[in-house]
Amino acid sequence: MAKKKKDIRREFIIEEAAKLFKEKGFGGTSMRDLAEQVGMDAATMYHYISSKDEILKTICFDIAHTYITQLTEIEQAQQPITQKLKALIGLHIRLMTTKGPAVSVANNDWKFLSPEPLQEFKNLRSRYEKKLASFIEQGVQAGELQEVNASVALFTLLSAVRWVELWWKPNRGVSPEELENTILTILFNGLEKEKP
Amino acid sequence: MAKKKKDIRREFIIEEAAKLFKEKGFGGTSMRDLAEQVGMDAATMYHYISSKDEILKTICFDIAHTYITQLTEIEQAQQPITQKLKALIGLHIRLMTTKGPAVSVANNDWKFLSPEPLQEFKNLRSRYEKKLASFIEQGVQAGELQEVNASVALFTLLSAVRWVELWWKPNRGVSPEELENTILTILFNGLEKEKP
Numbered sequence: 001m002a003k004k005k006k007d008i009r010r011e012f013i014i015e016e017a018a019k020l021f022k023e024k025g026f027g028g029t030s031m032r033d034l035a036e037q038v039g040m041d042a043a044t045m046y047h048y049i050s051s052k053d054e055i056l057k058t059i060c061f062d063i064a065h066t067y068i069t070q071l072t073e074i075e076q077a078q079q080p081i082t083q084k085l086k087a088l089i090g091l092h093i094r095l096m097t098t099k100g101p102a103v104s105v106a107n108n109d110w111k112f113l114s115p116e117p118l119q120e121f122k123n124l125r126s127r128y129e130k131k132l133a134s135f136i137e138q139g140v141q142a143g144e145l146q147e148v149n150a151s152v153a154l155f156t157l158l159s160a161v162r163w164v165e166l167w168w169k170p171n172r173g174v175s176p177e178e179l180e181n182t183i184l185t186i187l188f189n190g191l192e193k194e195k196p
Numbered sequence: 197m198a199k200k201k202k203d204i205r206r207e208f209i210i211e212e213a214a215k216l217f218k219e220k221g222f223g224g225t226s227m228r229d230l231a232e233q234v235g236m237d238a239a240t241m242y243h244y245i246s247s248k249d250e251i252l253k254t255i256c257f258d259i260a261h262t263y264i265t266q267l268t269e270i271e272q273a274q275q276p277i278t279q280k281l282k283a284l285i286g287l288h289i290r291l292m293t294t295k296g297p298a299v300s301v302a303n304n305d306w307k308f309l310s311p312e313p314l315q316e317f318k319n320l321r322s323r324y325e326k327k328l329a330s331f332i333e334q335g336v337q338a339g340e341l342q343e344v345n346a347s348v349a350l351f352t353l354l355s356a357v358r359w360v361e362l363w364w365k366p367n368r369g370v371s372p373e374e375l376e377n378t379i380l381t382i383l384f385n386g387l388e389k390e391k392p
Contacts, residue, residue: 082388136387145387149370152378153387155363160356160383167351174345182348187356190386191332191341191349192278 010048013038017055018101026056026109056109057117063106064124066095071131081139086188088132089157090180096164097176104165129154160187206244209234213251214297222252222305252305253313259302260320262291267327277335282384284328285353286376292360293372300361325350356383 016037020029031052035042049055070091074084096103110121133154139145145153161183168179212233216225227248231238245251266287270280292299306317329350335341341349357379364375 085387144389146381146385146389148378148382148387149374151363151368152370152375153382155359156356156379156382157387159359160352162358163351163355167347172347174348178345179348182344183352185342186344186349186352186386187382188386188388189342190382190384191281191344191353192384193340193342194390 006048013040013045013048014055014058015101017052018059018099018105021056021059021109022101022104026052026105026112053114056105056113059102060106060110060113060121061117061124063095063099063102064121064128067091067128068124071128075131081135081142081144082188085132085135085139085157086184088135089161089187090184092158092161093164093180093183094176096161097168097179100165100168107162107165129158132157157187202244209236209241209244210251210254211297213248214255214295214301217252217255217305218297218300222248222301222308249310252301252309255298256302256306256309256317257313259291259295259298260317260324263287263324264320267324271327277331277338277340278384281328281331281335281353282380284331285357285383286380288354288357289360289376289379290372292357293364293375296361296364303358303361325354328353353383 013034017029017034020033020037024033029052031042031045034052034055035045038045067088070088074087077084110118113121133150136145136148136150136153140147140150164179164183168174168176174182209230213225213230216229216233220229225248227238227241230248231241234241263284266284270283273280306314309317329346332341332344332346332349336343336346360375360379364370364372370378
């Protein structure tokens with residue numbers, strides 16, 4: 001029980017840290033800023049987390065592992081490649097509407113990781129991108145997808161959703177479902193209406 | 197003639213500055229770095245440009261005016277909305293393969309403009325985005341485009357091409373034409389192949 005309370009506090013500190021990193025940058029945020037944000041004195045806060053580096057590492061790998069877990073599940077599912085890709089890109093969009101600050105940190109501040117986790121993070125990302133590119137290649141070969149260069153298609157898909165973390169807010173008048181449906185429609189069916 | 201030589205030198209300095217800003221960031225680049233890059237002593241260089249701020253302003257507004265000029269021409273053309281949007285997004289892609297560093301600076305370093313040009317730059321960008329959003333709305337109303345939220349479609353299109361300045365190089369094995377055709381195909385016709 002005591003353990004659980006400690007975990008909850010730790011998660012709270014990490015979530016607040018992600019908001020600060022997103023707003024002021026990793027370099028621009030001090031542990032003092034964070035202590036103020038979470039309303040604890042520094043000594044209390046250090047009971048839950050040891051350093052800014054540890055927080056950054058936790059945020060980046062939490063997001064990376066969410067992607068990898070989903071990828072592993074989807075890989076094993078029996079469904080068309082298009083459905084697999086849609087599920088993965090949908091996850092990117094949903095993560096930004098539910099964990100916007102953490103995604104922003106994993107997208108932008110990963111380069112401030114210390115050397116060892118930095119290399120590990122880059123490896124994970126690279127493996128993830130290669131797997132997605134191979135999905136695209138399979139889809140092209142199976143005649144499901146247009147005949148595109150897999151790298152160009154991959155980066156177009158991933159880049160096309162990146163703006164969401166900067167723009168989407170609950171009060172934008174676009175629900176998370178509409179957002180996801182619209183983006184997936186554009187990317188997989190095209191913005192242009194099919195000719196009748 | 198003397199004037200022309202001066203202009204050419206000035207353009208060369210600005211192009212080299214864009215490369216340095218892209219590589220080291222606007223804040224991380226000194227006028228001393230720039231003088232070294234262009235192989236001039238500082239006094240000679242200041243004959244052509246007065247400050248880092250002036251260079252940044254020139255780069256940002258050169259790119260902004262390229263977009264605006266194209267937009268104005270396209271607005272007056274008699275063609276379907278889809279063609280207008282494709283031409284504009286095509287321009288974004290082509291600018292990144294021909295003027296990658298300048299586009300990168302206009303995308304990322306505009307926030308370091310001094311207050312007056314900063315406001316002007318934001319106004320230009322906002323007017324450009326509103327005009328593109330209104331194209332999308334017209335396209336939806338005309339039945340040319342899918343029934344999408346114009347803001348979501350707009351930012352998906354603009355974001356989908358942003359990776360190009362980071363990735364594309366002449367030796368990537370993808371020609372500028374293939375790059376443009378592939379991205380426009382995905383965005384307007386969809387990655388999924390039409391059902392027969």
